[in-house]
Amino acid sequence: MIKFSLYLILFFVTFSNVLGQDAKNLKDQNTDIFSTLNDGPYVFIENDELIEKRIIKGEIHEKTLAKNAYDTLFTPDMVIFKNVKKIAALSDIHGQYDLAMEMFQRNKIIDENLNWNFGEGHLVIVGDVFDRGDKVTELLWFIFKLEQQAMKAGGRVHFLLGNHEYMILHSDVRYIHKKYRMTSRLFNFEYDELYNNNTILGRWLRSKSTVIKINNNVFVHAGVSHEFLSQTDFEFEKINNVMRSSIDLSKEEMKSTDFYSIYYGSESLIWYRGYFYDNLLEEEVSNILKQLNSDHIVVGHCSNEEVVQLYDNKIFGVDSSMKLGKYGEILFIKKNKYYRKTLSGKRKQL
Numbered sequence: 001m002i003k004f005s006l007y008l009i010l011f012f013v014t015f016s017n018v019l020g021q022d023a024k025n026l027k028d029q030n031t032d033i034f035s036t037l038n039d040g041p042y043v044f045i046e047n048d049e050l051i052e053k054r055i056i057k058g059e060i061h062e063k064t065l066a067k068n069a070y071d072t073l074f075t076p077d078m079v080i081f082k083n084v085k086k087i088a089a090l091s092d093i094h095g096q097y098d099l100a101m102e103m104f105q106r107n108k109i110i111d112e113n114l115n116w117n118f119g120e121g122h123l124v125i126v127g128d129v130f131d132r133g134d135k136v137t138e139l140l141w142f143i144f145k146l147e148q149q150a151m152k153a154g155g156r157v158h159f160l161l162g163n164h165e166y167m168i169l170h171s172d173v174r175y176i177h178k179k180y181r182m183t184s185r186l187f188n189f190e191y192d193e194l195y196n197n198n199t200i201l202g203r204w205l206r207s208k209s210t211v212i213k214i215n216n217n218v219f220v221h222a223g224v225s226h227e228f229l230s231q232t233d234f235e236f237e238k239i240n241n242v243m244r245s246s247i248d249l250s251k252e253e254m255k256s257t258d259f260y261s262i263y264y265g266s267e268s269l270i271w272y273r274g275y276f277y278d279n280l281l282e283e284e285v286s287n288i289l290k291q292l293n294s295d296h297i298v299v300g301h302c303s304n305e306e307v308v309q310l311y312d313n314k315i316f317g318v319d320s321s322m323k324l325g326k327y328g329e330i331l332f333i334k335k336n337k338y339y340r341k342t343l344s345g346k347r348k349q350l
């Protein structure tokens, strides 16, 4: 009996030591994790004031900005462009800021100081900048800046919303990097609140398009399906407005009618995968193109190792798996010719 009690005491002593040690480790780890956390800026519009918040080494730094530091109203972009001399397109960057910068630089979209270098060209980011990677904030501000520089040079940056942008804007944060869980814990906000309608980036995102047309090319994150065309009265501006105004509808509101299945279902502009997986007949693709009054559709969403063409150059897939952070390509269009441009800046005709 005595022996047993001794064992019992020994067990508790050991067990509580382990517990104490664990708690200490966890605390150290936490301090450690937060102390390396840098993120932001996030700019909030509060009672007519612009409040900038940054996280530097795990601490929140807050300051009030001049009223004109940022626009607070963003008008939706145009959605149809003609006579554009050169176009570059890529998608699904998913927070891989460093890889994106390398690609843009090597392909002369930006210069060594990360400034616009594509003249009157149009750069199309075909959705899914959010989620997975840990440099989403950096990417968003980069695109935000580049858009203004491009405009001044007579060019354009088009940031089209993909399913992951819509997921974040609808509070679906399943795919955010753990860094952003810490950011939102530190701010004591849900992650999606950092992009609500009272933030600069949130308002900016709400002005973005989902589907646009440049010359004879349609650009959209996932694709335009036959099903989608049959259920909607497809007109570029109108569809974009419908998508835009759906951002601040709740899922319940959208699901109370067939709205959700049409605009957010598996045949929608932001989720469709049919070009890659449904073995469509070439005729079916031609039919879709005819209804869009276009010759080509450029999509992301389905990952490949490089920029690919399908259905005799009718469809181009520009998700070149940048999300893995290792490699990526850009689709380049000039004089109605289509090229893949590699990470090292080599040009290969498609």
Ligand code: CA
Pocket: 128, 162, 163, 164, 300, 301, 302
């Ligand atoms: Ca996607």
